[in-house]
Amino acid sequence: MSRAEFSYDFPHRHLLSVADLNPVDIAIIFERAEVFLKRNRTPDKSSDGLRGLTVLNLFFEASTRTQGSFEMAGKRLGADVVNFAMASSSTSKGESLSDTARTLAAMQPDILVVRHPATGAPKFLAEATGLSVINAGDGMHEHPTQALLDSFTLAQRWGSVGGRRILIVGDILHSRVARSNIGLLNILGAEIRLCAPPTLLPTDVDQWGVEVFHDLDAALVGCDAVMALRQQKERMTGSFVPSEREFFHLFGLTHERLEVASPDVLVLHPGPMNRGVEIHTRLADDPEISLILDQVESGVAIRMAMLELIGTNIRKGYGS
C-alpha cells in the first residue's frame, strides 16, 4: 500500500530522537528529501515554503558542516536563519541554560536547531521554550539528521536499506551518530553489525539489536555498507586505544580488507575524517565505493525536508 492510499500527516513538531519516528514518518521525510535533492542540483534551488519563519541555529559546540548544512537548508526554503555561536556566548558567563532559553524564546523564533555537549539539552530547550526543536547532536546521545541522511544516501543507491547488512566501525562509545544510526537502521529493518575494541563499545551494547565484533575482517564478511567513525577525542578522558597507528592496523578500512564484503560495498563516514586512522586515504577518495560527498549533499536535502515538515506543522498548529 503506498502512502497515497491512506491519510497520514507527519505528526511531529520536533526531531529530538530517531526513536520518535515510525517507518511511515521516515518514508515521508525521504520522499520530500528526494524532491529537494533533485531541485538542489538545478539553478532554481530556492523556494519560499518557510518564508516568514525564523530558524535559530544554537550550536553550543563548534561545528562547521552541520551548522552550514542547516543554514543552507533553511535559506533555500526562504526562512530567516540566524546563527548563535553559543560556545563563546552567555553560557560561558555563567547563565543557566533555562535562562538562555527564556531569552532566546523572547526573540520569537519558530524553530531551534540545537547542538549541545549534554545529553537531553535539545529536549530540555523544547520543554523550556515551547518552541520546535531539531536535535543537531546532543552529547553522546543522538544526532538524528545524520542518521536520516545516512540511510537516505544508501536508500538512493539501493531503493531501501531493509534487509541490508551494515557495519558500523570505530568509536561507538562516544558516538551520537552510532546511537542514532543503530536506532534508525533497526526501525528500517537493516542487519546491523558493530566493530570496535571493547574500550570503545557502550555497556550492554549487544542488547541493542546488533551483532558485535572485535575483529574487523570477520565483521566485514558480506557487508553491503560500512560506516566508519572517528575517535571522539574531545569526549575522551585518558586513553582508550594505545595509538592511532595500532587503531588503523586493527580497525582501519582499506580496499584490501573490503574484499570479503559484498562486491558492491559502499563506505560512509559522517566526517570530519582522519585519513590513515579509521580509513585509508585512497579508499576515502574512491568514487566507486565512498559515499562521503553524497552524504554531505543528502544532508542539505534531509534538513530541508525536516525543516519543511516541521515548519508546515507549526503553521497549522499541528503536531507534538
Next chain:
Amino acid sequence: MMFAIINARLVDPASDYDGPGGVVVEDGIIIEAGPDIDIDACDEIIDARGRILAPALIDLRTAREPGLTPDGETMGSLAAGAARGGVGTLMLAPNARTPQDSPDSLAALVRTFSDHGVRFLAAGAATVGLAGEQMAEIGLLARCGAVMVGNGDRPIADSRVMRRVLAYSSQFDFWLASRPADAELSAGTVALESDWSARMGLPSEPAISERIAIERDASLAELSGGKLLIDRLSTEAGLDALRHVRSRDIEIAATVAVAHLTLNETDAGDLDSAFRMDPPLRSELDRRALVEAVINGEINAVVSDHRPTPFDDKGEPFALAISGTLSVETLLGAMLGLVHDGQLELIDALRVLTCGPADLLGLPQGRVTAGAPADLILIDGDIPWVVDADALASPRANCAWSGRRFQGRVLQSFVGGINIHNHDG
C-alpha cells in the same frame, strides 16, 4: 512542667517495642515510658487516640547553604522543614559550598545552633577544602564542636592521605565519613553504568567503583585502627563488599540515602534534572538489596542527604544540573511509602532513623525510654498528601519527590519536651 502522651501506638526501635503505650515527660526528659505509666502528676495530657508515638528522627546528612545566599535555605528554614518532617536532630555535613574545614567558621556556625528548636550537629572536613590532600585541623574542629569528620561528596583518592586521616581522627574517637567511590573510575560521571545510561550516552560509573572503594577504605581502617563510616552506600556491589569486610575486626558503619531506598535510575528516565543525584540513582536490584540490608540491620542509618540547590528548576539539562534534592521534610514520608508498600516494617524503618544513628554517635536521644531526652514525634500514618516542592519549608524547590503521593504525616514534634511543630489541617 510535666506532661504525658497516652493511648498511643508506641514504636521504640531501641527496645524493640511496638504496642500500646505512652510517655511521661518532665523538664524535657522522659521519666516514664511504656504501656503502664502514671499520669496523675501531669499538668497536661495529650490523647494520641491510637496514633504512632516514636522518637524524633536523627538525620546524619543534611546541608545548609553558605551564609548570605539571597533567597536561599537558612538555618531557620532548614530547621522548620526538619520539624515538619519529624526530624529532631540533624547533622550539617561538609560539602563543596560549605566545606566546614576551618575551626573559626565552624565555631561561628555552632554558636547559631541553639536558636532553632531542633538539635543541630556538625561534621568537620577531613581534608582542607575537601581536596583530599592536606589533613584538616581535626583536633581544633573537635574543640569547636565537630562530632565527626567527613570529606563531603569527594572520595579521598590518595590512599596515604586516607590512611593518615583515619589514624589521626581515631584519637578523637571520630567516624570518618567517606564517599565510597573510586575517584578515577567515577570522575566526571553523572549516572550508573547501565543499559539506560549507555543508550542515553551519559558518562557513567560502574557499580563496582563503590565495591573497590569500600574494600580499600576498610583495609586502611583495619591498618590504621580508624572508624570508617561508609557515607551513602548505594549499590548491591558495595553491600557485598561491606558484608565481606564486616567479618574482619574493623570499626565500620554504613548509611544509605533515602533516595537510594525509594527511587531508581528509571525515575530519571525522562532525563528530569530533579533526579540528578550524587551518588547517582541506581538500578531497582540495587534498591531492593538496600531495603533488604535495612531489614537485616546491616545499615546503621538512613540519611536524607538534603541538599538545597540555587536554581528552582535546576536550570540545566540532566548531565549538567547540580545534583541533590530537598529531602529533610519528605524523609519520613518516603520511608512510610516503603512501609505502606509492605517492603519494610514500621519498626525497621524507624530504627535506621532513630536509635541507629544515635548509637553511632553515642547520642542519648533517639529512644523512648526513661532518662532519655523527650525528642518525640506523633505520627498519623494514614493522612494522604501530595508533595509540593513550593510548599516545603525550604525556599528552594529542587525536590525529587515533588508531585508524589505520600501517606502519613507528622502531627506533632517535640525536642527536649518542647513542642516545635503542630500539623494544621
